[in-house]
Structure formats: structure tokens, C-alpha cells
Amino acid sequence: MSGFRGTRMNFSGLLTLQKERVPLKSIEVELEVRDHVATVVSTLNYENKKDKPLEAVFVFPLPGDAAVCHFSAKIGQTQIVAEVKEKQKAHEEYDDALNSGQQAFLLEESDQSPDIFSLSVGSLPPRESASIRLEYVTELAVQADDGLRFCLPAVLNPRYQPQDFEGAGVQVTSVPASLLFYSLSFSARVSSPRPISTVESNCSLDPLQYLNTDQTQATVNLAAGHKFDRDVELLIYYKDAHQPTAVVEAGQASAEPGCLMGDSMVMVSLYPEFPQSVMSSMASCGEFVFLMDRSGSMSNTRIRSAKDTLLLLLKSLPMGCYFNIYGFGSRYEHIFPKSVEYTQQTMEEALKSVEQMQADLGGTEILEPLKHIYSQPCIPSQPRQLFVFTDGEVGNTKEVIDLVKKNSDSHRCFSFGIGEGASSALINGMAKEGGGHAQFITGTDRMQAKVMQSLRFALQPTVVDISGTWDLPKEVSVTVLSPPIKTLFQGQRSLIYAQLTGQSSEAAEGCVTVKYSLAGHPSENQLHFSLRPAEDTGLTVHRLGARTLIRSLEMEERESRGQQDGEVKKKLVRLSVQSGVSSSFTAFIAVNKDNSRVIQGPLVRRNIPTPMTPRYGSALRATPIRGSCSSLPIPDTYSKKRRNLCRGVPPRFGSALPAPPIRRSCSPPAMCSIPDTNLKKMRNLCRGVGSPMAMCSISDTTDSFCGGFLDDFALPKQPPRDPFMHLVSLQKASGSWLLDPGLATALGKTSQQVEKIKPRTANSEVWATILALVWLHAFKMDAKDEWEFLALKAASWLRAQNAPCVSECVESGNVLLGCSIKKEALGL
Structure with a gap:
């Protein structure tokens, strides 16, 4: 049975405590990035080493806006390509196949969150291997530093379910990364009309390899030995990244003209640039x-x-x-x-x-x-x-x-x-x-x-009255698939997907214009583009356009609550099936209908664990612990550590306690309080809170439960205050600083040094504020994004004072701090 069908949240977790080797052996990921769109192909390799047939269930994360567009399985030399079907029909077909001894594969999206999927591999015979291929396409988000962010989610933390929530939960098996038995290989190929500056990652990468002299194509691989303790994040930087683009993609040859997949489609990327005079205010x-x-x-x-x-x-x-x-x-x-x-x-x-x-x-x-x-x-x-x-x-x-x-x-x-x-x-x-x-x-x-x-x-000034208009040859009509643009920010990308119906000459051009009002002034951005379809895009743009429309229809269906006789849902399912893109109402189903080998015997289910973030204090539904530690149904190694705690034997901090498999839930939801002190951690450990998998709701009045040995623990020393944050904490709401010992400490000076060099005619508050600004510009330019608004407030306050000795204060500040900052650099 699938992990999404009528189950409540289950965080019991750790099948691998019994050293059961899960049937998922490896994951191979190939990423292809074209400009700001990514195609991801994941291959999951399974092997059943048992003497009984298995059903393997793997709940895993995907990007929330991904369009899952292909799912297939290979058993031996047999290749089975899955079809998208209405979810209930897919469930029935999957169950029927297993009951008749056939192999079946089911891939479905969670009803509650589009970034969680469940893959069920049914009837994997003894000593048999299977290879599952999953493909999706997704847009890459633009970051504040103009990098394009791709994230391969590896970590799936348990999702907290509100107490009165009525929907079906997600069955998640999460374990520390060190206990996973499957490996990951990851390779990426990047191509763009513009040169690729660099590719960065939170994980270790092999060196970037350029494939041509103009550096518009490159490959990069994840370094060997990657641990499943984090998501794999790539940041891709192009030169001249803010160029608006339009990609026209030809329709699917086998689809009927006039339908979404049969017509051409255009993806427009706009980067609005606002007048500097407006943005400075x-x-x-x-x-x-x-x-x-x-x-x-x-x-x-x-x-x-x-x-x-x-x-x-x-x-x-x-x-x-x-x-x-x-x-x-x-x-x-x-x-x-x-x-x-x-x-x-x-x-x-x-x-x-x-x-x-x-x-x-x-x-x-x-x-x-x-x-x-x-x-x-x-x-x-x-x-x-x-x-x-x-x-x-x-x-x-x-x-x-x-x-x-x-x-x-x-x-x-x-x-x-x-x-x-x-x-x-x-x-x-x-x-x-x-x-x-x-x-x-x-x-x-x-x-x-x-x-x-x-x-x-x-x-930034709010952009209002946003509208878009199209100028196309008279024989071509346009249907916009994207929701209306609600917001525009300086330099941030806006995407529009549109279906183009009709034929035009290869030399024909189109134009899209986005009009809006900014700070009371009408403005517009315009993009001219060729209607000639691009080559080698496959159906990427069509699938992303279909996904955009599917998401809009899903929200419309939820808003209507079925009041339209299910018409929205029918339209949504029809679109999902036609486009081959998954939705919350459909699923991919593949059945091996080769009857030459019927699989005998009852299925053994194996939940494939995903990595979780190791930490104290994940707040989950859990069993309130009302008795002694020895009464817990937990593994011996865990029980021993827990009993030692209750007898006054301290644990070694940093050592991991395996999580007890708690399978019940409590109401109301468990609540815990875990401040950053060893004392509190110790109390919580004795109450069953120390594990990231098990929380309990026991008040601080039950300290006697632990026998009082914790009083001997010393509280950890607080780390010294970061000078930058110390300086920030001293600023007044108006933007100024006061001349006091705290400011001198933040600047790394004594009060006497600061007072001695102060110009005689300078106001103390003006002097203190200029000192703070000089220090920020001299020693914290790498963090300017963090203090820019503080400095603007300070400069504005200084200008309002009409202080006569600003230049003298800046010079004295440079002498005191050993730097050479110009007055103009401070905005004065």
C-alpha cells in the first residue's frame, strides 16, 4: 500500500536499528540546466537480497514547483513506461497487480504538500533487481546575488500535523544520514546563451569543466563520498544575467493541434528595471x-x-x-x-x-x-x-x-x-x-x-496596475496559462507561459508588453521575440506551462470545494493525463503484464528511510511518558543510556542517542521547551525529549523524576558577543549612537581613547554616530547588505543635526580606528 493512502503521520523510523539492509541500493542524478530551466533525471536502483518478494516504499522530497513528467521501470531486460491516471484508478490497478502476482510501480504526490512524493515498488522478486527512472523539470529561482538556485532535496524532515487537521498525513521514515545504506552520485551539465561565470555549492564539487571556448557550456560533478546530511544546492552564475528572454517551443507532433500539447508554447522571462530616481527613495x-x-x-x-x-x-x-x-x-x-x-x-x-x-x-x-x-x-x-x-x-x-x-x-x-x-x-x-x-x-x-x-x-515602492498585452501576427492567437503577475521587484525575474494557436511564417515576430504604475508614474517593459521554435528543448516549456496551469486549477478546485459538480477536478485530471505531468489528483502507474512469471508468497514491506536533520527539539506528535524510563518499549542500547541518565550517570554530549520507535500519538500535540543550556537538555533527555524523533509534554515541575543529579552540571559559557552585533544593538531607533562604554567596547577601544580624540566642538552623539559609521565602512564592508539600512538611518540623522564639525569627526575617527574612510562614502 502507498504511504499516502489514509495513514496518519508515522515517525517510528529506524528499521535499520535491526541492521536490515533496505532494498534501495543507489540513486544516480543527472541534471541538465538550460539557462534558467532544469531537467532532472533520477535513477533509483533496487535489489532484493531476501528470499521473499518485497514491496519497497520510499517517501522523498522534490522541489515544490517541479513538473514530474516521466516514470519508468526496468526489470532485467524488460522496460515498463508508466502512464498518468486518475489517482484512485491508479491505486486500484496497483493493488490488483500485486494481488495477482504481477510487478507494479506507483508514483504519487502527497495530497497535502506538492513537494513530497511516494514511490511504491511492488512485488520485487527474491534475488531480483529493478531500476526506476524518474524525470522532472523545474524553474531555477533567482537569488539576491543574481545566482540561479537549484536544490536537490535530500533531507525530508517529518512534517508536523496540527491536532485538528482532517487530511491524511504522510508516512515518513527518517533516520540520521550515517545510517543510510544507499549512495548518491550527481552530475550536472549547464548551458546558456551567456557565459557561465561559476558554479558554487554547499557540497564538495569536482572542478568545473568548460566544454567550449566561449564558456557557455560546462559540466560539474558532486565529489565522491557525499553524505546524506544536507540538500544538494547549486548556485549558477551567468554574465549579464538580467537579460529578458523568450523561448518558443514547438508542439508535440503526436498531439492534436489546438490542444495544449499540440500547439506551440512560449516562456517569457522579464527582468524589470526601474528608474534610479524612484529606487533611491x-x-x-x-x-x-x-x-x-x-x-x-x-x-x-x-x-x-x-x-x-x-x-x-x-x-x-x-x-x-x-x-x-x-x-x-x-x-x-x-x-x-x-x-x-x-x-x-x-x-x-x-x-x-x-x-x-x-x-x-x-x-x-x-x-x-x-x-x-x-x-x-x-x-x-x-x-x-x-x-x-x-x-x-x-x-x-x-x-x-x-x-x-x-x-x-x-x-x-x-x-x-x-x-x-x-x-x-x-x-x-x-x-x-x-x-x-x-x-x-x-x-x-x-x-x-x-x-x-x-x-x-x-x-521598494509598490508596483500597481500590472497588466500584459500581446502583439502577434493576425493568424496567431494567445492563451496565457500563468496567473496574472501580482508583484514586480527591481531586477527580479517574472515568468509568463502562454499557448500559441495557429501557424505563422518562420520570420514572424511577436511582442509582449508589461505595463504598470510605479510611484504614480506609468511605466512599461517590452520584449520582442521570434516565433520560430527553438531547437533541442524537447517538451520542457510545455510541461512547465502545464504544471503552472495544473497548480492554478488545484487552487481553484480547493476554493470551490466541489461546488461545481467536480468540473474543475475533471478538467485538471484531463490536463494532467494529456500532458503527462503529475498532480495531486493523478498518479503514475506501471504494471509488468508479463504473465510468464507470477510472483508467489506474501509481500514483505520495507520503508526506505530518508535523511533527517540531526538536532534537538523537533516538535512531533509523540507518546507522553508517564512512567519510569525502564517501561519504555525501546531498544536495549537506548534503554541503557536512558536508565543511566535517571540514575545520575551523565551522557557524553555530542553522542547520538538512537531514537525510540514511538508509534502512538497524543492529543493535544506534544510541546517541549529546549533552551540552549546543558541543564535543560539533561532534564529533557530524562523525560524522553533528547531524541530528535521523540518529544514529550512534561512540565518543569517534574525535575525530581531525574533524581536531582543534574544540579551538578555547570552551565555552558556564553560565547563572546560579536562586535558587529554588539554595535548594532547599541543604535537608537532614530539612527544615532550614544557615546558610552558599550560603544567603545564594540569598537575595540577604551572609553578614555574614544573621549581623548573627540573634537572639542563635537556633540557627543554626533561623534559616536560618525565613529560607528566609520567602523562599519572600514571593517564590515563584506556584510554591507546587513547594515546598509542602519547606515542610511544614521546618515539621515546626522544630516538633520546640521553639525558643523562632521569632516573633523571623520578625520579623528580614521585616526582612532586606523583607517581612511572618506566623508562622502558615509553618505554625508
Whole structure:
């Protein structure tokens, strides 16, 4: 049976604790990137070494906007190509095949999140091998530094299911990467009309190999020995990346003219460039609402980085705006009952609350705080900007995205996926439907730089009255498949897919014009393109266009709730089957109908585990532990460590406790509090919380459960404060700094040194503010994206003071700090 059919979430996990070698032996991935579109071919090799037939079930992540367009299986010399069918029919055909002793293969998308798929390999005979080929196409998102991001999701963290959620959950088997028995090989080929500057990755790569002298084609491979402890992320950089393009693709020869696959299709990429005079004037108003994930899975480095990010955001906001901060987990909290005006007093009050923040609110239930935020009346002349930070481990992805879309007219939504395994469907979907921008923060990325880039977008003048017009030969008509463009940002790509019906000469041209209003001024961007189809694109553009339309129809079907006699669903299924692109209502099914060898005997099911992010505090449904540790149904090695803890035998920190296979769920959802102290970790370990697979809801009043031995543990020393963040924390809401010992410490000087060199006629606050600006420009230019708005506020405050000795202060600051920054560089 498939992992998506009527099951609740199951995090029991670790089949490999019994040293069972799973039947998936290896995964081979071939990536082909053409400009900003990627085609991915994954081959999964299975081998059944048992003496009984197997059913292998593998639940794995894919990019949320991918168009899965091919699925086939090879057993021996027999090749079976799957067909797309309505999901219920595919299930029945799969079950019938297994019951009759035939081999069958089923690939389906989760009902709740389009970035999770389940692959069922049925009736794999004893001592037999099978090779599964999966192909999908996807667009590559543009990053803040103009790189194109491709992500091969490897990590599938368990998705938290809200207590009252009615949909079927996803059965996920997740284990630490060190316990996986299958290997990954990965190769990429990149080609573009423009030269390829470089390819970077969070994983080790072999050197980039150019295939031609103009450097428009290159290959790169993942270095041998890659561990499944992270997603594979590639950042591809082209020269002159912001060139608008249009790709026309011929229709499928076997399809009827007039249908989606039979007609030509065009994919238009636009990069709007706004006048510098408009872009230099950032908005000085707005309601900024920051929604921070404080579930258990955000513990340790994530919550610390989130707190630093909130500090930077609060210091960067313009005077006169409004703001509020929410934290959410199994419940939600807010600093203020409603958004308040940004002043020195409200900023200080918020910062005190931010400093106390911990990842202590349990599960990941994002829907309720969103409903509360949207229920608050908007503030006149203060456009609402919502910033959402989450590791994306939610089960009701589509419900969340639908809520954002429903409220898209009242705000813009900027979303941030934190850590490995963050749901691309959730993060991209919220930003797309909320007219904002999505960012992913993985590995050693600093959250702050990406967040400040999104703040820059939020402070750009809002583009309104967006419309598109087409100018084509009279014998050609156009049907736009993409939803209307809701938002435009400086330098960010907008994609349009359109079906072209009719014939034209090869020399014919078309033109698309996007018109909009920016800061009260009508503007437009125009692109002329040839209608001659490009070569060697296959059906990539058609499949991406079909996927775009399928997603729109899925949302329309959810909004109608079946009130249209299922017509939308019928249209959606028909489109999915015709285009060969999967949807939430269809599945790929392949059956080996060779009856020469019927497979005998009962099937043994094997769940193929996926890697999870190792960490404390993943907030999942779990069994509340009410008895002693020895009563737990857990492996002996785990029981021994747990019993030692309860007797007062301390564990070695950094050693991994295997997760107990907890198969029950509790209501209400489990909540845990895991601050960054060894004392708290020890208490939680004794309560069954230390494993990333098992959480429990036991209050701090049960410390006697552990026997009191924990009092002997010393609290860890706090790391020294980063001078940059220390300096940021001292800035006033107005943009100025005060001359005090804290500032001297941040600058690496003594108070006496700072006072001694101060120009005699200089105001202390002016002197302190100029010193801070000089230090930032001299020593933190590599982090300019993070402090740019702080510096703009400071320069604006200084200009308002009309201070007579600015040049003298800058010169003295250079002497004190040992640098040579010009006054003009400070914006003065």
C-alpha cells in the first residue's frame, strides 16, 4: 500500500536499528540546466537480497514547483513506461497487480504538500533487481546575488500535523544520514546563451569543466563520498544575467493541434528595471509584522540566528512605521496586542522580548497565528508587510498557502525557509501567493543578509496596475496559462507561459508588453521575440506551462470545494493525463503484464528511510511518558543510556542517542521547551525529549523524576558577543549612537581613547554616530547588505543635526580606528 493512502503521520523510523539492509541500493542524478530551466533525471536502483518478494516504499522530497513528467521501470531486460491516471484508478490497478502476482510501480504526490512524493515498488522478486527512472523539470529561482538556485532535496524532515487537521498525513521514515545504506552520485551539465561565470555549492564539487571556448557550456560533478546530511544546492552564475528572454517551443507532433500539447508554447522571462530616481527613495511607512517559528525544531543555532535577525530588522525599520512580532509553535504569542508605532520605547520593549525568545512553543502550527494577523484591521497609509520565518515542517501546506492567497490584497508576504529540509512548496507558495519574495537559508548561510535583501524589496515602492498585452501576427492567437503577475521587484525575474494557436511564417515576430504604475508614474517593459521554435528543448516549456496551469486549477478546485459538480477536478485530471505531468489528483502507474512469471508468497514491506536533520527539539506528535524510563518499549542500547541518565550517570554530549520507535500519538500535540543550556537538555533527555524523533509534554515541575543529579552540571559559557552585533544593538531607533562604554567596547577601544580624540566642538552623539559609521565602512564592508539600512538611518540623522564639525569627526575617527574612510562614502 502507498504511504499516502489514509495513514496518519508515522515517525517510528529506524528499521535499520535491526541492521536490515533496505532494498534501495543507489540513486544516480543527472541534471541538465538550460539557462534558467532544469531537467532532472533520477535513477533509483533496487535489489532484493531476501528470499521473499518485497514491496519497497520510499517517501522523498522534490522541489515544490517541479513538473514530474516521466516514470519508468526496468526489470532485467524488460522496460515498463508508466502512464498518468486518475489517482484512485491508479491505486486500484496497483493493488490488483500485486494481488495477482504481477510487478507494479506507483508514483504519487502527497495530497497535502506538492513537494513530497511516494514511490511504491511492488512485488520485487527474491534475488531480483529493478531500476526506476524518474524525470522532472523545474524553474531555477533567482537569488539576491543574481545566482540561479537549484536544490536537490535530500533531507525530508517529518512534517508536523496540527491536532485538528482532517487530511491524511504522510508516512515518513527518517533516520540520521550515517545510517543510510544507499549512495548518491550527481552530475550536472549547464548551458546558456551567456557565459557561465561559476558554479558554487554547499557540497564538495569536482572542478568545473568548460566544454567550449566561449564558456557557455560546462559540466560539474558532486565529489565522491557525499553524505546524506544536507540538500544538494547549486548556485549558477551567468554574465549579464538580467537579460529578458523568450523561448518558443514547438508542439508535440503526436498531439492534436489546438490542444495544449499540440500547439506551440512560449516562456517569457522579464527582468524589470526601474528608474534610479524612484529606487533611491525607500518607503518610510508600512506595518511590518514578523512571524517567527519557535517550535522545538528551531532550537540552538537557528533560534540564535533568528534573534540576531530580528535585532537587525528592528534597528533597520524607518521611523514612523508600525510593527509587531509573533512567535508560533503549538500556540502563538505576540509582543504587542496590535501593531505599534516604531519609537525608541517600543523598539526597546520589543528587543527585551526578543532576547528572551526560545524554541519552546512545541509543534509547527502556522495557520492560527496567520488567521489572527489577517483578522487585525490594516492601518491606513501603512502597507502591511509580513515576514515569515520557519523551518517549514508543516503538514497542512496547501491550507496555509490558500489562506495567504485569500488575504493577498491586504499585504505582501516574504517567506524564509530555515535549515535543511524546509518545505519548498510552503516557502515558495506563501511568497508567490502573497506577492512577496522567498529565500532559503541553509548550511552556513547568514540569515541576516538574505532577510535584509527582502526588507529592501519590502521598502521598494509598490508596483500597481500590472497588466500584459500581446502583439502577434493576425493568424496567431494567445492563451496565457500563468496567473496574472501580482508583484514586480527591481531586477527580479517574472515568468509568463502562454499557448500559441495557429501557424505563422518562420520570420514572424511577436511582442509582449508589461505595463504598470510605479510611484504614480506609468511605466512599461517590452520584449520582442521570434516565433520560430527553438531547437533541442524537447517538451520542457510545455510541461512547465502545464504544471503552472495544473497548480492554478488545484487552487481553484480547493476554493470551490466541489461546488461545481467536480468540473474543475475533471478538467485538471484531463490536463494532467494529456500532458503527462503529475498532480495531486493523478498518479503514475506501471504494471509488468508479463504473465510468464507470477510472483508467489506474501509481500514483505520495507520503508526506505530518508535523511533527517540531526538536532534537538523537533516538535512531533509523540507518546507522553508517564512512567519510569525502564517501561519504555525501546531498544536495549537506548534503554541503557536512558536508565543511566535517571540514575545520575551523565551522557557524553555530542553522542547520538538512537531514537525510540514511538508509534502512538497524543492529543493535544506534544510541546517541549529546549533552551540552549546543558541543564535543560539533561532534564529533557530524562523525560524522553533528547531524541530528535521523540518529544514529550512534561512540565518543569517534574525535575525530581531525574533524581536531582543534574544540579551538578555547570552551565555552558556564553560565547563572546560579536562586535558587529554588539554595535548594532547599541543604535537608537532614530539612527544615532550614544557615546558610552558599550560603544567603545564594540569598537575595540577604551572609553578614555574614544573621549581623548573627540573634537572639542563635537556633540557627543554626533561623534559616536560618525565613529560607528566609520567602523562599519572600514571593517564590515563584506556584510554591507546587513547594515546598509542602519547606515542610511544614521546618515539621515546626522544630516538633520546640521553639525558643523562632521569632516573633523571623520578625520579623528580614521585616526582612532586606523583607517581612511572618506566623508562622502558615509553618505554625508
